[in-house]
Amino acid sequence: MxxxxxxxxxxxxxxxxxxxxxxxxxxxxxxxxxxxxxxxxxxxxxxxxxxxxxxAPAFVEIHAHLREPGGEASETIASACHAAAKGGYAHVFGMPNTTPVCDSPMGVRYVIDRAREASPVHIHPIASVTAGMSGERLTDFHALLEAGAGALSDDGLPVADAGVMRLALRCAADLGCVILDHCEDMSLTGDGVMHDGPHAHRLGLPGIPRSSEAVIALRDGLLALETGGRLHVCHVSTIDTVEAIRWLKSRGAPVTAEVSPHHLTLTEARVGDYDTHAKMKPPLCEERDRVALIEALEDGTLDCIATDHAPHAPGLKAQLFDRAPFGIIGLETAFSVCHTAFVETGRWTLGQLIAWMTHKPSEVVGQRWGRLDIGxxxxxxxxxxxxxxxxxxxxxxxxxxxxxxxxxxxxxxxxxxxxxxxxxxxxxxxx
Ligand SMILES: [Zn+2]
Missing domain, CATH: 2.30.40.10 (Urease, subunit C, domain 1)
Known part of the structure; x- marks a missing residue:
């Protein structure tokens, strides 16, 4: 221009x-x-x-998977920027579960440099909480933040060990950063591939119990309360997790939470006849969960919308349901899907939807983006x-x-x- x-x-x-x-x-x-x-x-x-x-202010995405380095068949930083721009986003936070894991200052700078070459869209790498996302040894938060990491997360995996998570939140409290938490107890998930409910039983697929998410959200929320470290619960999917967050917030825990367009609009029924485009983590749940998520966003228990943009090359999703990877893309469709479901129908104002996609996610990561301020x-x-x-x-x-x-x-x-x-x-x- x-x-x-x-x-x-x-x-x-x-x-x-x-x-x-x-x-x-x-x-x-x-x-x-x-x-x-x-x-x-x-x-x-x-x-x-x-x-x-x-x-409107351009949108802010705090949860996307950019796949580069290592997963370039599914996405590159450049193609993710293109998807973001088509979806209306100016800022995108990229999760560290790449190959290699973004757990070093060099890894952080690599993402920043690649993004600068590719697009005006701002890409903010999220560095991992533990080295190699192994769940064992903490990364050097200070060095990673100095290098330009926008937050910390082991997303894709939980930090399984409560002691490690408690230490991570103590460091986050000291440094004033936020930890984005993929809440899942793998001992409960087991080999589950969709929500443990009537549809999983009908399809003969192993289910993921609803407790898998809520127990870790509650555990880590209590650790945040105890340590003062800021915790952000990713992709909330069940009524149980909503209730846990509501209780944690009532106790003054420094906890925020996001919900995805797919959990707001779809249920386990969308799996239909083994449709791998309805396979994601956490899995699509029941209608009562979906209703609870909408109400929780409206009453402020949930803070913002984030897509969990998770590209997988076509060959990967074409596999049998139980072998296909978890996740769907979302940057390009988030506004349209939520606008169609909630603004066109008169449930939300346009301003509500825009707030949940702009300054509210920005506040979660401690920034003043997503506002049309003079200057x-x-x-x-x-x-x-x-x-x-x-x-x-x-x-x-x-x-x-x-x-x-x-x-x-x-x-x-x-x-x-x-x-x-x-x-x-x-x-x-x-x-
Ligand atoms: Zn996740």
């Missing part, structure tokens, strides 16, 4: 600043210079008419909230297509993503 760009006539939805009106937005270089009902453009300003579109980086997304479309592979940006919503009719879609004043993805006047 030009040095100065004026976006006129958009419906600006900026929940953290209580903006919800037709406004003009002036971008000067890489920052937001002015937001007002009418902005007089200085000479030489490039003006774009965005009437009919929603303009802040010009990170914004243009949304066509009324567009009705059928989701096709053309809407995706990932190298992988493991998406359960392909072929479904959705309403509302990001049409441009601007990061630091640069167009990361754009259609129409933003192309």
């Amino acid at each position: 030009n040095t100065r760009t004026l976006i006129t006539g958009a419906h600006v939805v900026d929940p953290s600043n209580n903006r919800d009106a037709i406004l003009d937005v002036l971008i000067d270089g890489d920052t937001i210079a002015q937001i007002a009902p009418v902005v007089e453009a200085p000479p030489g300003t490039n003006t774009i008419d965005a009437s009919g579109l929603v303009l 802040a980086p010009a990170d914004l997304v243009l949304l066509d909230a009324s567009e009705r479309f059928t989701l096709t592979q053309g809407h995706l940006g990932s190298k992988s297509v493991n998406c359960p919503w392909l072929g479904e009719d959705l309403v509302g879609r990001p049409v441009a993503t601007i990061v630091g004043g640069r167009v990361a993805y754009g259609e129409g006047a933003f192309a």
